Amino acid sequence: MKRFLLATLLTASLAAVSSPASAALKVLACEPEWGALAQELGGDKVDVTVATTALQDPHHVQAKPSLIARARNAELLACTGAGLEVGWLPILIQQSGNPAIQPGKPGNFAASDFVQKLDVPTRVDRADGDVHPEGNPHIQTDPRNIAKVAAALSQRLAQIDAANAAFYAQRGQDFAKRWDAALARWATQAAPLRGMPILVQHKAWSYMENWLGLQYVDALEPKPGVEPTASHLQEILARQKDHPARLIAYAAYQDARSADWLAERARIPAVQLPFTVGGTPAAKDLFGLYDDTLARLLKGAGK
Numbered sequence: 001m002k003r004f005l006l007a008t009l010l011t012a013s014l015a016a017v018s019s020p021a022s023a024a025l026k027v028l029a030c031e032p033e034w035g036a037l038a039q040e041l042g043g044d045k046v047d048v049t050v051a052t053t054a055l056q057d058p059h060h061v062q063a064k065p066s067l068i069a070r071a072r073n074a075e076l077l078a079c080t081g082a083g084l085e086v087g088w089l090p091i092l093i094q095q096s097g098n099p100a101i102q103p104g105k106p107g108n109f110a111a112s113d114f115v116q117k118l119d120v121p122t123r124v125d126r127a128d129g130d131v132h133p134e135g136n137p138h139i140q141t142d143p144r145n146i147a148k149v150a151a152a153l154s155q156r157l158a159q160i161d162a163a164n165a166a167f168y169a170q171r172g173q174d175f176a177k178r179w180d181a182a183l184a185r186w187a188t189q190a191a192p193l194r195g196m197p198i199l200v201q202h203k204a205w206s207y208m209e210n211w212l213g214l215q216y217v218d219a220l221e222p223k224p225g226v227e228p229t230a231s232h233l234q235e236i237l238a239r240q241k242d243h244p245a246r247l248i249a250y251a252a253y254q255d256a257r258s259a260d261w262l263a264e265r266a267r268i269p270a271v272q273l274p275f276t277v278g279g280t281p282a283a284k285d286l287f288g289l290y291d292d293t294l295a296r297l298l299k300g301a302g303k
């Protein structure tokens with residue numbers, strides 16, 4: 001047993017010495033999209049772990065000991081910010097005791113700092129539900145925001161890991177080129193969706209609506225963060241007569257029952273969208289995320 005343990009320890013330490021991952025910059029991403037972006041920009045110079053999966057609600061995450069341990073070792077924390085993680089990230093950062101990732105430090109990166117926020121409330125009232133006082137944090141539903149965040153994250157990687165600055169710069173340029181080509185392709189594919197009225201489960205799609213020129217009709221949640229109620233769904237169904245929506249969009253992490261209930265009665269499709277990398281089998285990476293989002297919207301719209 002002892003010999004086995006020793007051998008295992010030896011192998012482990014050797015692996016740590018010889019593997020390039022040991023020298024790699026340790027990145028902890030709060031959501032899968034930022035993990036995927038850090039990986040795109042950092043290649044083998046980064047060791048990325050992600051705090052949540054696409055099937056978890058990013059508003060509500062438990063700061064479990066395993067997550068705290070990962071935060072303790074992180075050299076860069078890449079999150080959405082704008083209050084999305086307000087219920088769990090401050091605790092996680094505090095419990096980590098890691099000075100490098102404290103707010104204001106280069107190791108604390110908030111993606112939403114680099115984009116124009118939508119739905120910024122003019123007044124904040126608890127009675128309005130679990131509203132996001134800093135504006136809508138779901139910025140990843142517009143791939144044009146990814147381009148902005150990528151430029152900032154690329155610079156941040158170079159700042160923290162200066163020895164590899166040239167590598168990050170080159171990788172950032174390469175990503176920007178491929179992303180621009182994808183944006184042009186998506187714009188062409190999405191043309192038939194322009195002006196389409198949609199219902200959404202959570203008000204999580206404002207940036208996507210802005211990107212594609214979709215028309216927001218109503219949210220199934222009576223207030224942000226509050227589960228749909230039967231009476232609210234009935235009201236939306238009644239309004240369908242005068243203001244018909246073409247489909248209902250909901251995120252992969254959400255319960256589909258309300259959307260399905262309404263879809264059946266309103267005779268429109270409930271369309272599950274990946275929302276982030278890993279939300280659907282086709283959303284394997286950032287490119288797949290928007291490829292699949294568009295494919296699902298076009299199919300739902302019957303285009």
Ligand SMILES: [Zn+2]
Binds near residue numbers: 132137138202203204
């Ligand atoms: Zn939200």
